Amino acid sequence: MPQYYPIFMDLKDQSVLVVGGGNVALRKVQTLLSHGAVVRIVSPKVLPELRTLVDDRTCYWLEKEYSPEDIGEACLVFSCTENEEVNQQVSLDAKTHYRPVNVVDDPEKCSFIVPSIMERGDLNIAVSTGGSSPIVARQIRQELEALYGSEMKEYLSLLKVWRTKVKTSLPPEKRSVFWDRITDGEVRKLIQEDRLSEAEGVIKQCFLSLLD
Numbered sequence: 001m002p003q004y005y006p007i008f009m010d011l012k013d014q015s016v017l018v019v020g021g022g023n024v025a026l027r028k029v030q031t032l033l034s035h036g037a038v039v040r041i042v043s044p045k046v047l048p049e050l051r052t053l054v055d056d057r058t059c060y061w062l063e064k065e066y067s068p069e070d071i072g073e074a075c076l077v078f079s080c081t082e083n084e085e086v087n088q089q090v091s092l093d094a095k096t097h098y099r100p101v102n103v104v105d106d107p108e109k110c111s112f113i114v115p116s117i118m119e120r121g122d123l124n125i126a127v128s129t130g131g132s133s134p135i136v137a138r139q140i141r142q143e144l145e146a147l148y149g150s151e152m153k154e155y156l157s158l159l160k161v162w163r164t165k166v167k168t169s170l171p172p173e174k175r176s177v178f179w180d181r182i183t184d185g186e187v188r189k190l191i192q193e194d195r196l197s198e199a200e201g202v203i204k205q206c207f208l209s210l211l212d
């Protein structure tokens with residue numbers, strides 16, 4: 001098993017090929033669509049849930065068996081069929097065209113694997129066990145979901161706004177004092193308790209106290 005290198009990839013408006021239309025394809029397609037990818041499904045059959053996405057023009061469906069030209073412009077390729085020969089062929093074709101490929105069920109044929117992900121606004125945590133146990137990856141994701149709640153979205157967007165202000169108004173040594181104070185837990189806790197204006201007050205007061 002290789003030591004996989006994790007990256008966060010911008011898939012907005014990027015073409016992605018998914019071969020197969022079963023449950024696994026559905027799971028991959030849903031995540032791809034929620035990250036802005038333009039998804040093309042190639043499969044003789046698709047599940048009703050995928051059919052709905054196609055009817056709503058959320059993704060494209062080529063109703064046929066896979067053939068090598070389907071790789072097309074795809075920047076990522078997923079092979080989610082139950083047929084090992086088809087999966088093997090998709091993997092070979094993608095690799096021939098230097099496209100990263102994920103073959104469900106078979107890490108050996110993958111050039112990348114998919115982590116278990118959780119998102120809270122700009123916080124994005126991806127968990128992988130390198131293929132050792134997808135169930136453990138899911139369990140760790142669930143534990144992290146309990147640890148980092150919905151407050152993270154508001155918390156990070158608030159910090160993002162202040163980052164620009166702090167960069168332009170405070171010298172580097174005061175910036176670190178500011179960030180240590182703002183991220184010591186109090187602001188996050190106030191947001192967790194829906195006390196947003198008090199959280200903003202703590203930040204503002206700290207900022208003003210550090211201005212010359």
Ligand SMILES: C[C@@]1(CC(=O)O)C2=NC(=C\c3[nH]c(c(CCC(=O)O)c3CC(=O)O)Cc3[nH]c(c(CC(=O)O)c3CCC(=O)O)/C=C3\N/C(=C\2)[C@@H](CCC(=O)O)[C@]3(C)CC(=O)O)/[C@H]1CCC(=O)O
Pocket residue numbers: 027028031102103104105106107110112113114115116117127128129130131132133134135137138141
């Ligand atoms: C994270 C997640 C993302 C996603 O796919 O979206 C994901 N699998 C998930 C769930 C899951 N998959 C399976 C079960 C049933 C229980 C079980 O068998 O363990 C469950 C549990 C469930 O359903 O909750 C079956 C399974 N999966 C693989 C094999 C083949 C093998 O291990 O050799 C088999 C056996 C097939 C069989 O026996 O028929 C292989 C892979 N699955 C991966 C990712 C990659 C490694 C991730 C890592 O460990 O780092 C890798 C290598 C390739 C890939 O698919 O990218 C998603 C959790 C999403 C979430 O809930 O957060």
Ligand SMILES: NC(=O)c1ccc[n+]([C@@H]2O[C@H](COP(=O)([O-])OP(=O)(O)OC[C@H]3O[C@@H](n4cnc5c(N)ncnc54)[C@H](O)[C@@H]3O)[C@@H](O)[C@H]2O)c1
Pocket residue numbers: 019020021022023024025042043044045046047064065066080081082083086104105134
């Ligand atoms: N990695 C995982 O997370 C995971 C989880 C469960 C199952 N699996 C395994 O992954 C495989 C797929 O699972 P599933 O539940 O989606 O299976 P499925 O049988 O529901 O779907 C397979 C799909 O592949 C399509 N297909 C078959 N031949 C094709 C071809 N030549 N070209 C294009 N499409 C073709 C079928 O029409 C079907 O839509 C199975 O082998 C299963 O054991 C993996």
